[in-house]
Amino acid sequence: WNLGMPPDPRTTRIASQHDLSMEGHRAYQITEKDIGNWHWFIAMDEQNRADLLALGAPSGRILLMRQFEGGGSLQEIPDPYSGPENGFEQVYEILENSAGPLLDHLLEQGGV
Numbered sequence: 001w002n003l004g005m006p007p008d009p010r011t012t013r014i015a016s017q018h019d020l021s022m023e024g025h026r027a028y029q030i031t032e033k034d035i036g037n038w039h040w041f042i043a044m045d046e047q048n049r050a051d052l053l054a055l056g057a058p059s060g061r062i063l064l065m066r067q068f069e070g071g072g073s074l075q076e077i078p079d080p081y082s083g084p085e086n087g088f089e090q091v092y093e094i095l096e097n098s099a100g101p102l103l104d105h106l107l108e109q110g111g112v
Helices: 009-017 032-037 046-055 087-109
Strands: 041-043 062-064
Touching: 009 087, 032 046, 041 046, 046 062
Parallel strands: 041 062
Antiparallel strands: none
16 A cells, blocks of 8 residues: 555654665565566565565575574564654664675675
8 A cells, every 4th residue: 555655754764864865765566577587585574475475486585684683583573653653763773783694695695
């Protein structure tokens, strides 16, 4: 239902506070066509992973955003929309901490 919509204003505000621009970003729905065109899929939670599998993405090409955190955590990215007031900042911090190890893994795999 958010297809084509810009990010939530709370996301934009947190991004701006961290010198990131959300300008031009719009919600996009991954399709079966994307499965054949993209090598890696980064899921935020198990439902995202299940949806990607249902579209035909090979399980070995689906990574969970948090799986490379210290200790091999497979925790999901919490949905900040209905959570506490600081939920968007918490999600930013989780993504910031997870992005480096994820990128390192992708570089090791030759997939970036």
